Amino acid sequence: MAAVTTSAERSLNKLAIVGVLIVTMIFLAPIYWIASTAFKPRNLATTIPPTVVFQPEISPFVKLFTKRSQLRTAPTPEQYAAAPWWERLVFDGGEKVVRSGRGEVQWSGYPSRFMNSLIVAITSTILAVGMGTFTAYGFSRFKIKGEQDLLFFILSTRMLPPVVVAIPMFLMYRVVGLNDTHWGLIILYTAFNLSFSVWLMKGFMDEIPKEYEEAALVDGYTRMEAFFKIVLPEAATGIAATAVFCFITAWNEYAFALIMTNRRAQTAPPFIPSQVGSGLPDWTVIAAGTFLFLLPVAIFTFLLRNHLLRGMSFGAIRK
Amino acid sequence: MAHIQLKNISKTFGNHTALTGLNLDIADGEFFVLLGETGAGKTTTLRMIAGLEKPDEGQIFIDGADVADWGAAERDVALVLQQYSLYPRYTVRENLEFPLKPKIRRIEPDEIKTRVDRVARTLRIEHLLDRKTDRLSGGEMQRVSIGRAIVRKPRVFLMDEPLSALDAKLREALRTELKNIQMNLGQTFLFVTHDQIEAMSMGDKVGVLNHGRIVQTGTPYEIYNNPRDTYVASFVGSPPMNLIDGKLVNGRAVMAPLNFELPFAGGAKTSGATDGRPLVFGIRPEDVYLESGAPVEARVHDVENHGVEKILTLRIGDAMLRATVPARTDVEIEQPVRFAWDPDKVVLFDKGSGISLRHAG
Numbered sequence: 250m251a252a253v254t255t256s257a258e259r260s261l262n263k264l265a266i267v268g269v270l271i272v273t274m275i276f277l278a279p280i281y282w283i284a285s286t287a288f289k290p291r292n293l294a295t296t297i298p299p300t301v302v303f304q305p306e307i308s309p310f311v312k313l314f315t316k317r318s319q320l321r322t323a324p325t326p327e328q329y330a331a332a333p334w335w336e337r338l339v340f341d342g343g344e345k346v347v348r349s350g351r352g353e354v355q356w357s358g359y360p361s362r363f364m365n366s367l368i369v370a371i372t373s374t375i376l377a378v379g380m381g382t383f384t385a386y387g388f389s390r391f392k393i394k395g396e397q398d399l400l401f402f403i404l405s406t407r408m409l410p411p412v413v414v415a416i417p418m419f420l421m422y423r424v425v426g427l428n429d430t431h432w433g434l435i436i437l438y439t440a441f442n443l444s445f446s447v448w449l450m451k452g453f454m455d456e457i458p459k460e461y462e463e464a465a466l467v468d469g470y471t472r473m474e475a476f477f478k479i480v481l482p483e484a485a486t487g488i489a490a491t492a493v494f495c496f497i498t499a500w501n502e503y504a505f506a507l508i509m510t511n512r513r514a515q516t517a518p519p520f521i522p523s524q525v526g527s528g529l530p531d532w533t534v535i536a537a538g539t540f541l542f543l544l545p546v547a548i549f550t551f552l553l554r555n556h557l558l559r560g561m562s563f564g565a566i567r568k
Numbered sequence: 569m570a571h572i573q574l575k576n577i578s579k580t581f582g583n584h585t586a587l588t589g590l591n592l593d594i595a596d597g598e599f600f601v602l603l604g605e606t607g608a609g610k611t612t613t614l615r616m617i618a619g620l621e622k623p624d625e626g627q628i629f630i631d632g633a634d635v636a637d638w639g640a641a642e643r644d645v646a647l648v649l650q651q652y653s654l655y656p657r658y659t660v661r662e663n664l665e666f667p668l669k670p671k672i673r674r675i676e677p678d679e680i681k682t683r684v685d686r687v688a689r690t691l692r693i694e695h696l697l698d699r700k701t702d703r704l705s706g707g708e709m710q711r712v713s714i715g716r717a718i719v720r721k722p723r724v725f726l727m728d729e730p731l732s733a734l735d736a737k738l739r740e741a742l743r744t745e746l747k748n749i750q751m752n753l754g755q756t757f758l759f760v761t762h763d764q765i766e767a768m769s770m771g772d773k774v775g776v777l778n779h780g781r782i783v784q785t786g787t788p789y790e791i792y793n794n795p796r797d798t799y800v801a802s803f804v805g806s807p808p809m810n811l812i813d814g815k816l817v818n819g820r821a822v823m824a825p826l827n828f829e830l831p832f833a834g835g836a837k838t839s840g841a842t843d844g845r846p847l848v849f850g851i852r853p854e855d856v857y858l859e860s861g862a863p864v865e866a867r868v869h870d871v872e873n874h875g876v877e878k879i880l881t882l883r884i885g886d887a888m889l890r891a892t893v894p895a896r897t898d899v900e901i902e903q904p905v906r907f908a909w910d911p912d913k914v915v916l917f918d919k920g921s922g923i924s925l926r927h928a929g
Binding site for chain 1: 655666670720
């Protein structure tokens with residue numbers, strides 16, 4: 250390639266870089282806000298203008314994971330000295346950690362809600378992507394009567410906002426006892442994501458030359474073996490991209506989680522804002538909860554980033 | 569080793585007819601080339617023998633057994649394609665091992681290694697064994713593809729234009745190599761191509777396919793010298809056979825719209841070559857020669873220098889005629905020349921049906 254650049258091109262390049270930086274900053278601003286608030290002392294969380302330089306604290310996270318109550322009187326020096334470091338942080342904030350009769354620390358609802366989110370999002374993603382992959386393979390490789398109609402039918406589940414069916418779903422779930430259960434949410438999220446997963450995976454499957462499997466079939470492998478040995482590794486990129494999308498949808502879902510669950514199977518999204526109401530709103534705790542909540546998606550996306558870059562441009566690049 | 573027969577095979581895809589009433593007989597150990605243009609039905613034929621496609625009608629026999637209900641695996645054929653027959657994630661060795669590893673074959677690991685090594689030696693790809701297949705050149709890839717087929721010792725080799733994606737030099741080299749492999753193995757090969765040079769140089773037998781029908785089957789010599797119809801005549805040969813409309817008058821060929829005459833000697837050999845019947849005269853370019861005293865005058869329209877020979881396009885009125893002449897012949901464009909043909913080599917075709925009178929008899 251010729252590396253001849255004129256000065257006009259170079260300054261244009263610089264301009265582009267500045268532009269990209271500005272856009273990046275705009276996109277990252279809310280995330281910075283959440284992350285910084287999660288490490289702020291409570292009194293700095295709502296200052297105007299916002300505090301940018303501060304001594305970061307871990308106390309919002311301690312508060313996030315524990316059950317607390319307001320202190321009527323300041324702790325005695327003995328109490329203060331006997332407390333572990335994290336409990337002192339709570340004391341400093343004018344609160345105390347709630348303990349059981351035997352002195353065990355009471356956890357807040359957050360860890361279990363976070364676990365619920367993980368269980369529901371991961372299971373529904375595996376189900377949606379798994380079923381989607383098989384279905385897409387079938388649609389891609391076999392002649393199916395009414396293929397176009399069936400695909401359209403599958404897509405039609407996404408033609409109205411899911412919340413529209415929330416009330417009927419709630420009533421039905423109550424009858425079959427799926428309210429406030431993991432499986433209840435898993436089934437819902439799998440159903441939401443399935444049509445998306447089928448369509449996306451079909452695109453990827455169509456891109457895999459069928460000659461690969463045919464060579465395997467001729468070589469004496471069964472269709473199943475050919476699928477697992479040849480097609481699946483080739484579809485890895487598509488599976489990764491689809492999985493990220495499905496995971497994000499399930500992870501971030503709010504409305505159904507709010508309606509269908511209240512305690513046992515509640516996920517983090519409806520739980521985090523519910524903390525605003527208990528006592529004075531402590532924005533640092535909410536920010537800490539939100540910050541931790543962002544991490545799984547960020548890590549998941551980061552791990553699959555190479556696949557994603559290729560996956561996002563599906564169809565655009567011929568191998 | 570296998571003898572393959574296709575009987576009255578028909579196949580349609582939607583409203584596109586791929587094959588109609590196809591009959592084919594490929595003898596054991598034969599290098600059979602199926603020659604045809606794109607879309608003639610070559611690949612469909614191959615895929616049906618491989619068991620990847622089912623015929624709508626007709627039967628396929630491998631060694632006398634009707635294989636209608638056999639899956640691809642049971643037919644024990646090997647397939648080499650133009651591209652995509654190697655797995656991109658595997659190394660060359662893994663690709664060569666792959667056909668030996670299905671559960672149904674039960675081959676010992678030692679045996680697999682011996683076979684892979686032997687094949688690698690035969691094809692001179694030993695130095696590539698540990699390389700990933702996406703790091704191979706086109707020629708190396710096709711060598712490995714052929715290796716993948718050989719390693720399994722199948723009953724039949726099916727090859728779908730395996731050389732078409734390669735550049736000319738490599739194609740020529742692999743052509744010879746493939747033919748040698750086939751002779752050494754003594755196996756049945758069905759080779760599909762649109763390249764008539766491949767067909768002529770490799771095939772023991774050639775089947776010419778046109779619009780889903782076999783037009784002619786025969787040795788390359790028969791196909792070239794005695795084409796069954798004008799389609800075969802114009803498809804096989806480079807440049808193709810000259811086809812000129814005309815009729816016979818008193819043992820002379822009179823070209824109808826063009827008004828020139830040439831002597832014709834083949835009348836006695838060919839039944840149906842009666843005076844006045846509308847015919848198409850076919851003459852190979854190498855049987856047209858320039859001579860100062862020759863009966864017809866033409867102008868040189870174009871000269872193509874091929875090194876060993878020159879291909880001239882002669883213009884007579886509005887018509888063009890190709891002639892292959894020795895390279896030392898000195899001609900210029902627009903130069904008037906006189907030409908004649910070898911009257912023994914002229915092939916007569918019926919004007920209406922296009923069928924050679926020799927075959928129609």
